[in-house]
Amino acid sequence: MRSRTRTALLVTLSAATCAGALSFPAQAAAPASSPTLKWHPCTAEGSAPGSECATLPVPLDYRKPSGPTVDIAVSRLRSDRPQARRGALVLIPGGPGGSGVRELAQQGEKVRSATKGAYDVVSFDPRGVGGSSAVDCGVSEDDRRMLNFRAWPRPDGDISDGVTRAHRVAEACARNGGDALRGLTTRNEARDIDSFRRALGEKKLSAVGTSYGTYAGAVYAQMFPERTDRWVLDSSGDPDPARVAHGWLNNMSWGADDAFPDFARWAADPARGKERLAERAEDVRPMFLALAAELDRKPRTFKDTGRAFTGNVLRQVLQMSLYGKERYPAVAGLIRAVRSGNDGPVAAPDPFPEPLSQRDAAVFAGVVCNDVAWSRDVASYRRDVAVDRVRHPLTGGMPASITPCAFWKDAPAEKTTRITDRGPSNILMVQNLRDPATPYRGGLKMREALGDRARLVTVDAGGHGVWLDTGNACGDRAVSEFLVTGKRPAGDTLCKAQRSK
Template sequence: MRSRSRAAMIVALSVAACAGVVSAPAYAAAPADSPVSSLKWHPCTAEGSAPGAECATLPVPLDYRKPSGPTVDIAVSRLRSERPQARRGTLLLIPGGPGGSGVEGLARKGEKVRKATKGAYDVVSFDPRGVGGSTAADCGVSEDDRRMVEFRAWPDPHGDISDGVARARRVAEACARNGGDVLRSLTTRNEARDIDSLRKALGEKKLSAVGTSYGTYAGAVYAQMFPERTDRWVLDSSGDPDPSRALRGWLANMAQGADDAFPDFARWAADPARGKDRLAERAEDVRPMFLAMAAELDRKPRTFKDTGRPLTGNLLRQVMQLSLYGSERYPDLATLMQAVRNSSGTDPLTVAEPLTELLSQRDVAVFAGIACNDVAWPRDVASYERAVAADRARHPLTAGMPATITPCAFWKDEPAEKPTRITSRGPSNILMVQNLRDPATPYVGALKMREALGDRARLVTVDAGGHGVWLNSGNACSDRAVSEFLVSGKRPADDMAC
């Protein structure tokens, strides 16, 4: 179950807001005299690299207001078009997160993208600053504060957030001591500037792109800051871009996302095809079963044989929340629920145990940097207590976690810029694609992105659950719509359903 991409997903979207807004950038791009770096490509040698991929390093300004000052390195990877005669440009894959590695993503998905786009592009991705092979971010957070479920700050069984408050304060203090200028430079707007530096280094007048999850927000911000430099732009699994909340709203919306997506798991778990692994005879019985199990583990946690760490109600909830990302993960949750139901003793429960492992220093620092540098959070602890209590009542599956406190409540530095307001001003060259029952970026948030973009965008709605659509959900209709748009430029005349 454990992988770096899944570890990054734990902290993905856990980001926040409450500040003013801007439509035009305060310092939108590298100035005209900013040096353009050339990319020196070489065969990728890192373990897990895509076969035939090339890698390069792009130095970009640490601070775009000081273009001749210190730089940070951005790791870049490329799969060249296998049909040079059909090539029309570069397709950039903008990774999710914050904290997702585009270099790893290209290794997983690049060949599928190249095939789907019929050689029309060199397919390129990158590790955002702080991530993966790029210049590292590091807050020096202690091990006790980097365990996945604890860092996610689930409230205790009675809704108390005291432990989360103390942990958030410690993480913020560690970042203030140890993060330095690299941590302070981590913002979505700087990621957009880094993308534009990459565009110039690639020699492209315009980029086409596919942004997924948080990458849709980074992609939307780029399209707002540099609209004339976008060609064919795809936003796959979007959240609400409300600049008064920014990514804090994405985290809050995950409570609704779990409510939307859980019925798909319940139908799967009640299907007679599950055989002896079937959880219930009726789908409507699965949710109360899950809630009862979580409450039981709240009262009496189990223990892992090998590590002695507890299986708690919140660990079960975390497995649930992640398992809803795709039906291929449903067995993780079903296996754990079977173990809870069928055993009264001490169990290995290997499905859940990886979630007791440590997040990397980079994962923690990048989450904190993007979350807290993009926008200012509320400082009043009581406001989080009230929000958690209300969220627990409305959304018992997630037990108040999406509304809880993060290190941003104690962040030392105020945001250097106001967040970008996504608007309808710009070319009509954006295609959105969205599952109806997305657990991480629920449909209600995507509709807000669609509304903000106005006639710039068209929306393809997919009657499916899970997170991520193009070349991920198996829906031929939506895959065809996105691939055709990228290859031919043909976009649906109106919003459509698949």
Template sequence: MRSRSRTGILLTLSAAACATALTAPAQAVGAAAPHTGSLHWGPCAAKDSAPGSECATLPVPLDYRKPSGPAVDVAVSRLRSERPGARRGALLLIAGGPGGSGVGAVAQEGEKVRKATNGAYDVVGIDPRGVGGSTAADCGIAESDRQMVDFRAWPRPDGDISEGVARARRIAEACARNGGDIVRSLTTRNEARDIDSFRKALGEEKLSAVGVSYGTYVGGVYAQMFPERTDRWVLDSSVDPDPARVGRGWLANMAPGAEESLPDFARWATDPARGKDRIAERPEEVRPMFLALAAELDRKPRTFKDTGHRLTGNVLRQSLQLSLYDPDRYPQAAALIRAARSGGDGPLTAPDPFPEPLPQRDAAVFAGIVCNDGSWSRDVSSYERGVAADRARYPLTAGMPASITPCAFWKGEPAEKPTRITSRGPSNILMVQNLRDPSTPYRGALKMRAALGDRARLVSVDAGGHGVWLDTGNACSDRVVSRFLVTGQRPAGDTLCAAEGQRSK
């Protein structure tokens, strides 16, 4: 089920995080009171839409405390069950991100999901406010501040974060100056409310859902706010739900996640089956070789022929960190490493992994949600100390997960406290999680599992990469999730699906 909708936590797919709008162009915040009672479905406009899929626009309150006040539009879509007699409800695909498109998920994955669930559902999606075909979010952030390795605040080779501090301040000021009410309204709790407005407009008493990556937090928050409206609920690749670490903890977990995932890449990249494309003879050689190569690029960057951008140590680190999400990306990571190790000072023919800056929407949605959702330290020295400790403990990510974000300079305090996910609610949640996930590592999923208590069962999968259902090629986990969605049957207790080969090319 891998696609851009499976965007890993915090803009991991760069410009791919937001799907192309599949409905009418997004509108500005409206002054009229919203009416969420009906949807006017029509054919989806995008050429990659699933055959038979329908799209619509749903007005929802900008501020749910003022339901008759200004409205924003959210784009929605559905792919009806091909077996009406078997239909039991609607299955919502909650995309990752923040910034993933649920409408894009239906377009790209809906047919596969419909087949896996034997027509038991209309497969539906929603573009969160700010995303895709919904009312746009835009902070007017300078292009130079939206380059991937800058927006994610990689420290300098010596650990200095002063450039990141200045950039974080500029981004926060741009959002305060240009973001308006729509950026201030970007929260996970509002996304959950928008989902419930969509449920009502669909005429469904309850929803089933599959939330992926950050979408597991959205799904968990919805299940806490509207437990009686959940039917069969799947959380795939769960984040740490600790309300004291919302956003900040998700970033921090990337550091151990990369370290735990690297051995999978190392085994692949040194397999004799790779032939001339092997990057080392033995798996244990890959980590020290990579660290030495990144350090060399810190001192003497190379240049990409296709874009003229520099290949620095941090670009190499960022590229590997993202490649660990999906073994299908291993060949690109290995090719970049081989190119960087090649002799000479001429331009690199390997493609630039980050040729374009993050789109404005991606940047604004990231900043809005993670900064509005929780409280962040405003003490710059605390980030300096955190980066120093993180660099020493997790050199693959060189301190980036502990570095400063625009949230340190965000204007205003969160309008609401983060949601505490608890064991109070129906026992209708199935979690599925790879043991070696570089983005939402297993340790965070265990915290989600503990928070949910008897509401959930956890299926652990002996695999690497980010995303499980219809994604790893693991027949055991696919079977368990699909059976639950179709029949409601879950394992009696937490269970493990053994490794079933490698899903990479």
């Protein structure tokens, strides 16, 4: 349902317990009066016809509601069936770092159609993202390159380079990020969503959160349960405060293993013709691992950029390509280019020619490092990488590697929200069985935490994202029917593998 390419990039970057939901005192939770939204036609390329955009000022620090503000870019696509309208449906973007304004521009019409005009479809750019107030850590270009920012271990498992870079990025953020960076938390995103609700004049919101957006949505539902109407969490991770953020990243090792068989079957399908990578699906994994190891020993270069084509480049492209079948040709093309027999520069385009933007680097690091306390024991990361790269060779130990959060100042920014079963029973979860980014095992942890508040629809499919994304008619119908009628399955259900027509 979202812009899959950008979300894949941001989600693949990521991966203090309290007794219950903690929030600031009511008098400090929001500004005294609701701001007026001055709507105007959206002008961004690809905006849905009739969509409107506005700017929402919110407190930089909700403990100081009359203090400095930051701007949040918001957008909406009004219901085209006023007689059917029942409220506002907010699309909570993934990431951290995904743009909800872009998501609405690209998918708003599809969402409005699937919900039969029951909602004004609305969304927002979280703090630091897109049209919202910028955040910048001043990280060097080299440290913002994907293969460096993610701290892929060397072929022998050494993480020394990653440790040095993680420390450098954390120092840059502490030096340059300021109060705007310190305000990047999931709890503040939940507060911003509630400010948006008030500005819209809605007593309650309905929502669809995808990927990281499920965690932001779950935190909102824990902090403001009485303000939730029909709540959808699509592709969830483990919400346990002991495993938030770093647990999501660690789980990507399992996710790649879960999702790879779908790619292997595709790559060995006779329908691929000359582009077929192997005669049997079971041959694809050892072929891939051998090729990655060969590139570890003898890297190639990309003809277009001259940058190194290493085993970790291939592993990174694979991990991102597992997000959906439409991305399989990307990694297959690189594999064929290397296997062509030519030892010179690879003609396939460099998949990472540009570094991450300053915004993307700052937002991702800010949210995941501010939300929870990470281990500061460098030796523990070395041990974890050594184990992970043996158990999950497809991802080469990267999900267990060190991040800037190991050297972050003053984390967590506030006590982490514990998601519980206390609240209205108005949540529908949907989860693919073979998700490379938010694997099923993590989704089950969210389901367990929510208890009777939720129902889980499991979809027998691979890829990341379910509703209006996987192509499973059963899963699409479950979400759309819930949003339109409020009807959920009586219990957790399974949608069999299928394709909607």
